Amino acid sequence: MYVGIDIGGTNIKAVLTNREGEIYSAKSTGTGKTIKEIDDTIVDIISEFMSAFSDRGTVQAVGIGAAGSIDGNKGIIITSPNIQAWKNYPLARNLERRLGIRVFLENDATVAVMGEWWQGHGRKFRNWIMLTLGTGIGGGAVIDNKLYTGQSGSSMEFGHISIDYRGKKCKCGSIGCLEQYASASALARNAQSLLRKYPASALNLRPKGEPVTSKLVYEAAMKKDELAVHAIEEISFYLGVGIANLVNIFNPEAVILGGGLSKAHRMIFPIVKKVVAERALPGLKDNVKYLAVKTQDKIPALGAAKVAIDSLGL
Amino acid sequence: MYVGIDIGGTNIKAVLTNREGEIYSAKSTGTGKTIKEIDDTIVDIISEFMSAFSDRGTVQAVGIGAAGSIDGNKGIIITSPNIQAWKNYPLARNLERRLGIRVFLENDATVAVMGEWWQGHGRKFRNWIMLTLGTGIGGGAVIDNKLYTGQSGSSMEFGHISIDYRGKKCKCGSIGCLEQYASASALARNAQSLLRKYPASALNLRPKGEPVTSKLVYEAAMKKDELAVHAIEEISFYLGVGIANLVNIFNPEAVILGGGLSKAHRMIFPIVKKVVAERALPGLKDNVKYLAVKTQDKIPALGAAKVAIDSLGL
Numbered sequence: 001m002y003v004g005i006d007i008g009g010t011n012i013k014a015v016l017t018n019r020e021g022e023i024y025s026a027k028s029t030g031t032g033k034t035i036k037e038i039d040d041t042i043v044d045i046i047s048e049f050m051s052a053f054s055d056r057g058t059v060q061a062v063g064i065g066a067a068g069s070i071d072g073n074k075g076i077i078i079t080s081p082n083i084q085a086w087k088n089y090p091l092a093r094n095l096e097r098r099l100g101i102r103v104f105l106e107n108d109a110t111v112a113v114m115g116e117w118w119q120g121h122g123r124k125f126r127n128w129i130m131l132t133l134g135t136g137i138g139g140g141a142v143i144d145n146k147l148y149t150g151q152s153g154s155s156m157e158f159g160h161i162s163i164d165y166r167g168k169k170c171k172c173g174s175i176g177c178l179e180q181y182a183s184a185s186a187l188a189r190n191a192q193s194l195l196r197k198y199p200a201s202a203l204n205l206r207p208k209g210e211p212v213t214s215k216l217v218y219e220a221a222m223k224k225d226e227l228a229v230h231a232i233e234e235i236s237f238y239l240g241v242g243i244a245n246l247v248n249i250f251n252p253e254a255v256i257l258g259g260g261l262s263k264a265h266r267m268i269f270p271i272v273k274k275v276v277a278e279r280a281l282p283g284l285k286d287n288v289k290y291l292a293v294k295t296q297d298k299i300p301a302l303g304a305a306k307v308a309i310d311s312l313g314l
Numbered sequence: 315m316y317v318g319i320d321i322g323g324t325n326i327k328a329v330l331t332n333r334e335g336e337i338y339s340a341k342s343t344g345t346g347k348t349i350k351e352i353d354d355t356i357v358d359i360i361s362e363f364m365s366a367f368s369d370r371g372t373v374q375a376v377g378i379g380a381a382g383s384i385d386g387n388k389g390i391i392i393t394s395p396n397i398q399a400w401k402n403y404p405l406a407r408n409l410e411r412r413l414g415i416r417v418f419l420e421n422d423a424t425v426a427v428m429g430e431w432w433q434g435h436g437r438k439f440r441n442w443i444m445l446t447l448g449t450g451i452g453g454g455a456v457i458d459n460k461l462y463t464g465q466s467g468s469s470m471e472f473g474h475i476s477i478d479y480r481g482k483k484c485k486c487g488s489i490g491c492l493e494q495y496a497s498a499s500a501l502a503r504n505a506q507s508l509l510r511k512y513p514a515s516a517l518n519l520r521p522k523g524e525p526v527t528s529k530l531v532y533e534a535a536m537k538k539d540e541l542a543v544h545a546i547e548e549i550s551f552y553l554g555v556g557i558a559n560l561v562n563i564f565n566p567e568a569v570i571l572g573g574g575l576s577k578a579h580r581m582i583f584p585i586v587k588k589v590v591a592e593r594a595l596p597g598l599k600d601n602v603k604y605l606a607v608k609t610q611d612k613i614p615a616l617g618a619a620k621v622a623i624d625s626l627g628l
Contacts, residue, residue, distance in 0.1 A: 127464065127465060139563075143457050143458075143462060144457075144458070144460065144462075146458070148457060148458075148564075149565075150441065150564060150565025150566070150598065151441055151565055151566070151567050151601060152565050152597050152598065152600070152601070154565065154597055154598065155562075155563065155564060155565035155598060156563055156564075157562040157563070157595055157598065158563070160562045160594075160595055161475075161559045161562060161563065162477060162555060162558065162559055162593065163476060163477070163478075163479045163490075164477075164478050164479055164480070164481075164490075165477045165478055165552070165555040166478070167478075172595055173592065173593070174558065174592070174593040174594070175593070176477075176478075238479070241476060241479045244476065244488065245475045245476055245559075248469075248471040248474045248475060249453075249469065249470055249471070249472070249475065249563065250462075250464060250469055250470075251463075251464025251465055251466050251468065251469035252464070252465070253465050278487065278488070279476065279487070279488040279489070280474075280488070281471055281474055281486055283466050283468055284464065284466065284468065284469060284471065286466070287465060287466070
């Protein structure tokens with residue numbers, strides 16, 4: 001058996017699976033705020049899995065996906081937007097010591113793509129790309145039915161494609177990076193900047209001191225709040241510019257959206273498609289399918305388990 | 315035996331080769347201006363090859379690379395920047411009729427990448443990208459030692475990556491396409507716009523009515539003409555922005571420059587490397603080699619022959 005864990009900003013999702021991706025059990029619990037809380041939560045989940053399913057075998061390895069800058073080879077979280085305390089934190093080694101099981105770490109976009117490839121929409125296509133819209137924008141490409149990883153094991157940083165060489169500064173040091181325009185954080189910032197222009201917006205009625213989050217914007221947009229709808233339309237335009245670039249590069253069979261903000265795909269895709277129609281090349285843009293991952297699903301956690309299965313297989 | 319032909323704006327280059335890429339003979343002649351001249355030149359070259367090397371066997375197929383919008387499946391040149399008269403011209407079928415040999419057509423960037431993969435720098439790497447700097451900018455990527463073609467057989471249109479979503483209009487209909495900033499034509503336009511600012515430039519002394527071409531700019535830059543050097547530096551900056559995007563996507567082992575303007579690689583690469591250092595992500599930009607194809611070489615023609623070999627092999 002294998003455990004896959006997806007550590008999000010809000011929840012830790014875990015699955016217990018076999019080599020074929022059959023799920024024996026799944027759990028979701030609050031992420032917690034300190035390093036110790038997270039470590040303890042993970043250890044507890046795995047221990048519970050092991051005792052409840054001891055008749056099926058033993059856990060061979062654990063795969064973990066986490067947002068941020070990850071050194072997969074060393075199992076270290078270099079920095080993470082969700083958990084500030086994680087700085088060069090050797091998560092994999094610490095868990096290995098406590099559990100006595102091999103632990104493999106990858107970034108959240110990679111496990112999300114791996115999950116889609118193994119058990120999600122990606123199974124239907126040989127050549128496709130995925131963008132995960134969260135605090136940043138992650139990416140992945142499956143080429144000829146294989147996850148492309150570049151020479152360093154890391155690549156497809158679609159959030160850091162510059163769509164404006166003299167545009168917004170990015171914390172990566174570059175200028176005009178897509179994630180400054182079309183991530184969940186960009187949506188929140190964009191909505192914040194529109195508050196005065198839309199005095200009637202429900203977002204102006206939020207409790208004092210509470211920040212505008214992408215979740216609040218999404219919920220308001222679902223209720224047709226004008227500001228929120230406008231803010232999502234704007235980031236969808238920029239996302240379309242980025243996806244048009246990727247369509248001209250990959251001519252993919254499908255573009256799959258993941259990450260928290262992909263919940264808004266019914267608002268996002270019509271604008272993305274319009275921009276791609278205007279900006280990508282004939283022949284390359286003609287047969288592209290646009291899909292969103294099923295939200296709240298177990299696929300990233302399954303992807304993390306698959307990372308563990310494949311890593312152990314080497 | 316196989317013939318590969320690379321139809322450029324100035325010259326038609328042809329090679330006679332075997333399946334292993336061994337060159338029996340090579341020719342280069344002026345391209346000519348009319349459809350008939352080009353057709354006749356190609357027929358003449360192949361006839362000469364066949365009679366001179368009849369003891370080695372017969373020509374099994376011909377591969378042709380040409381600039382422009384190409385329908386490889388139908389063997390049609392839809393439009394071409396070099397030869398205005400080519401409009402939906404069925405070059406492959408017309409030549410097949412006259413020669414009695416199969417003829418395969420591809421765009422010039424594809425045959426250039428194929429040639430580098432088969433007999434050029436590309437042999438040293440498994441994952442690499444190539445940009446061809448000519449009238450436009452073409453591209454190609456070799457992934458896991460295979461030429462990536464997308465679902466339609468066409469992809470990697472690096473010239474149509476937008477580096478400024480509100481920038482210069484491109485004739486493709488999009489905005490801010492890299493080839494508007496960093497192709498040989500962009501260089502010529504850029505130099506033209508700088509003529510008044512640099513009254514002492516040798517480019518101001520060209521015969522009246524003669525346009526500023528990228529070739530003139532390159533030659534002047536080789537003599538350290540300030541305008542020309544400045545113009546090449548500017549387009550190199552934009553090329554660097556585009557290549558930084560591609561490094562963040564592919565994390566390639568090598569970036570190879572081809573096309574006429576790649577002759578200026580000694581001026582272009584230092585600036586490209588600086589921009590990539592500033593704009594691409596650590597880890598992804600660290601182990602990238604920058605290479606230019608050998609100029610005036612036979613590699614694109616060999617790539618065209620390889621297209622014919624592979625097409626026939628299916």
